[in-house]
Amino acid sequence: VNGIEIYSMKIDSKVTSRFAHNVITSRAVNRGNVHKEVVFDVELPKTAFITNFSMTIDGVTYPGTIKEKEVAKKQYEKAVSKGQTAGLVKASGRKTEKFTVSVNIEAASKVTFELTYEELLKRQFGKYEMFIKVKPKQLVKDFEIEVNIFEPQGITELEAEGTFITNDLQNIIKKTFSEKKGHISFKPTLDQQRTCANCSQSVLDGDFTVKYDVKRTTPDNLQIVNGYFVHFFAPTNLPNLPKNVIFVIDISGSMSGREIEQTREALLKILDDIKGDDFFNFILFGSEVHTWKETLIKATPENLDEARKFVRGIDTEGLTNLHGGIMRGIDMLNAAHEGNLVPKRSASIIIMLTDGQPNVGISNTQDIQANVKKAIEGKYPLYNLGFGYGVDYNFLEKMALENKGLARRIYPDSDASLQLQGFYDEVSNPMLTDVELNYPENEISDLTKNSFKHFYDGSEIVVAGRFIDSNQNSLTVDVRGEGANDALSYTTQQDAEETAKAFQEQQYIFGEYIERLWAYLTIEQLLEERIAATGEEKENLTAEALDLSLKYKFVTPLTSMVVTKPETYDNQDGIADKPIEGRDIFTVLVYLRSQHQQFHCHNIKCSCRTLNLCITIQISVICLTVDGDPHFIISVPQKKDAICFNINENPGAVLNLKKKPVTGITVNGELIGDKRVNSDAKIQNTYFGKLGIANKHLDLRLTVTPEKITIQNGNEKTGFTWLDSVTLQQEGLTLIINKEKSLVLKMGSGASFVIVLHQVWKKHPLHQDFLGLYALEREKLSEQTHGLLGQFFHPIDFTILEIHPGSDPKKPDATMIVKNNELTVTRGWQKDYRRDPKHGVDIPCWFVHNNGAGLIDGVHTDYIVSSLF
Numbered sequence: 075v076n077g078i079e080i081y082s083m084k085i086d087s088k089v090t091s092r093f094a095h096n097v098i099t100s101r102a103v104n105r106g107n108v109h110k111e112v113v114f115d116v117e118l119p120k121t122a123f124i125t126n127f128s129m130t131i132d133g134v135t136y137p138g139t140i141k142e143k144e145v146a147k148k149q150y151e152k153a154v155s156k157g158q159t160a161g162l163v164k165a166s167g168r169k170t171e172k173f174t175v176s177v178n179i180e181a182a183s184k185v186t187f188e189l190t191y192e193e194l195l196k197r198q199f200g201k202y203e204m205f206i207k208v209k210p211k212q213l214v215k216d217f218e219i220e221v222n223i224f225e226p227q228g229i230t231e232l233e234a235e236g237t238f239i240t241n242d243l244q245n246i247i248k249k250t251f252s253e254k255k256g257h258i259s260f261k262p263t264l265d266q267q268r269t270c271a272n273c274s275q276s277v278l279d280g281d282f283t284v285k286y287d288v289k290r291t292t293p294d295n296l297q298i299v300n301g302y303f304v305h306f307f308a309p310t311n312l313p314n315l316p317k318n319v320i321f322v323i324d325i326s327g328s329m330s331g332r333e334i335e336q337t338r339e340a341l342l343k344i345l346d347d348i349k350g351d352d353f354f355n356f357i358l359f360g361s362e363v364h365t366w367k368e369t370l371i372k373a374t375p376e377n378l379d380e381a382r383k384f385v386r387g388i389d390t391e392g393l394t395n396l397h398g399g400i401m402r403g404i405d406m407l408n409a410a411h412e413g414n415l416v417p418k419r420s421a422s423i424i425i426m427l428t429d430g431q432p433n434v435g436i437s438n439t440q441d442i443q444a445n446v447k448k449a450i451e452g453k454y455p456l457y458n459l460g461f462g463y464g465v466d467y468n469f470l471e472k473m474a475l476e477n478k479g480l481a482r483r484i485y486p487d488s489d490a491s492l493q494l495q496g497f498y499d500e501v502s503n504p505m506l507t508d509v510e511l512n513y514p515e516n517e518i519s520d521l522t523k524n525s526f527k528h529f530y531d532g533s534e535i536v537v538a539g540r541f542i543d544s545n546q547n548s549l550t551v552d553v554r555g556e557g558a559n560d561a562l563s564y565t566t567q568q569d570a571e572e573t574a575k576a577f578q579e580q581q582y583i584f585g586e587y588i589e590r591l592w593a594y595l596t597i598e599q600l601l602e603e604r605i606a607a608t609g610e611e612k613e614n615l616t617a618e619a620l621d622l623s624l625k626y627k628f629v630t631p632l633t634s635m636v637v638t639k640p641e642t643y644d645n646q647d648g649i650a651d652k653p654i655e656g657r658d659i660f661t662v663l664v665y666l667r668s669q670h671q672q673f674h675c676h677n678i679k680c681s682c683r684t685l686n687l688c689i690t691i692q693i694s695v696i697c698l699t700v701d702g703d704p705h706f707i708i709s710v711p712q713k714k715d716a717i718c719f720n721i722n723e724n725p726g727a728v729l730n731l732k733k734k735p736v737t738g739i740t741v742n743g744e745l746i747g748d749k750r751v752n753s754d755a756k757i758q759n760t761y762f763g764k765l766g767i768a769n770k771h772l773d774l775r776l777t778v779t780p781e782k783i784t785i786q787n788g789n790e791k792t793g794f795t796w797l798d799s800v801t802l803q804q805e806g807l808t809l810i811i812n813k814e815k816s817l818v819l820k821m822g823s824g825a826s827f828v829i830v831l832h833q834v835w836k837k838h839p840l841h842q843d844f845l846g847l848y849a850l851e852r853e854k855l856s857e858q859t860h861g862l863l864g865q866f867f868h869p870i871d872f873t874i875l876e877i878h879p880g881s882d883p884k885k886p887d888a889t890m891i892v893k894n895n896e897l898t899v900t901r902g903w904q905k906d907y908r909r910d911p912k913h914g915v916d917i918p919c920w921f922v923h924n925n926g927a928g929l930i931d932g933v934h935t936d937y938i939v940s941s942l943f
Contacts, residue, residue: 079105234249
């Protein structure tokens, strides 16, 4: 591609006792006759930690070095100020992060990229799964995936599949396993990679997944190597525990439409899977809290039928009384246990689904967390499902982790109902409660988590630790738990010699794998504990996780990898960070700075002062445009027509364009004028020179001018210019800056904005640079949405009567009936510059005089606010 040939790509995975060590090696050559940029672009699982990266150019190796994040950040900021740096890792999907490095190399030069990452494979639904993203973007002469698995317990099944695997490619996957070893290879030829016989496009684009399981002659397996141990616990053939499950469902207005439909669909499927000895109930919260039944009831066929009728009737209303909903659920579950309404030997679960943030009743998230923790008292897990990007994921995760559960994001796609069902399936078959794995305190230090509220069928509990005496070679463990019929209690023993025997056939063991597994698991759990911790406890957890991350060279949220490059051809050093779900304003940062390029425009017409808003309402699209006067265009789809009006106000005035209390989003714009007063004009031109977008719930402010973009998140302030190319993600926010062109902002599950930079010729005697705004509203529109533009996010209707000649022969007048007002309007045209920024497109519309009087609610001065925020 573009003279760069990737002639070799190998993905080599070695799995030992569930711990995967993956090396991706890509080799490329510059076939051109001038220096060119080579890009190494791979996606890896979110659950993995990068441990190494290097690139070798013509025999010289440039390694990545892992440093404390703060140290790397200072180095990074210093380099940014010199225009020398690029972020390398960003979240790229539900399951993956993208790692990208580019480097300029000489003609005929070769470069080898090598990336190493490690992860502990989790068992779900009875199988371990390893996920490899395959996307070379061109035909590769020597392409190969090789997976070697070694499991001392023995392998019972092994599968490999790919989303891109055709019938022809299926035969190329070579798969063998016997006893303790498994091997998979996939090595398509150039012709086999083609999308068709003579095509140059590659069919290799998608997910390659390896699944396997191990033999289980005993409930657990204990392995000891070089002073460390790992203990895998996954008993089989246990009877299922009855479960008591309360579904706490957000039915606020923002859940309307597809979200509530998908929720109903998922709940109906879940009702089909609920077992006869389970107990359940539904609690719905909007502004008010509603319950299906006053208490938990048994899942009899009659009750399930009644529940289905109830679920089919669930609809949305009001705001988000999250505290009221969750507390009602906890109180109900507590009462059921205290009154012996549910079996003594049963597993209780609360599953909460929300798409927004609390804004009715108790809405302070810290107060909600404290109340929930106090009410649950560690008795059962709370699982929080955050639907879409409007949630405070950090809050949901903290609250779940404090109550022995977890948080999961439900992505707002067509398969959202399947995601909801999938989560329920994971927790639908509890086998044990209160599982404790006890190790001799005087022999073991640095033990990972060893008590678990529930053990679910098809999963696995993993505990690792370090011996105080590194020469110790045996261990005795007591395991206890509560089953459906009685208490489970047994003892297991193991010594290092038995482990060594089990590993005799292992030829490709990598390093101190159990020690690295222990470090990986410890860091993962410390980072999890850190989420809900505060003060000194948080500092200690951070210090411990940081020390381990640096010692074992893992790129975690506390460390960064600095990647150096040759100094020729403006190569830029880069930094690799670990993105975090729902936290940290710098979860994603691709930051490139280049030389300023002046934008010249000698045709005055191209000044295109426009502010445009596009709003989708059901299947209609309403487009609102604000031009340089600024004049507003409101498209009315059902009429196949438009209404326009002007706002004549002085430079410096700040207008409220949109205000939506439900989401806490406000959009204001400050007017600027021409460089000097135009003596020939009765009314002076004004246009937007500054835009302010605030989200109160996220404590976020975005200020945009034609010179710079500033983001304030709490007390943290970050600045960019229009010369930057940036992609940034944090909880409920995505921001993309397209250099010298536009800024894309997505907030929550519904609101999206595009701010366009309009640049005029710098020496123009009159005009100056200004901004345009486009907004897209995906969610159901709240009756409370207001502002000069916000009020028109609701459908509007009008009637035109008595068309007659006006003062301009080309522009007839008419009477318009709108909002119960009778107005004199004039037919005319306004420019819409969205498709043609230079000349614009003429849009016919009915013009409402006197600053929109009679069309807008109130008078235009009602929309003047004192400041941008």
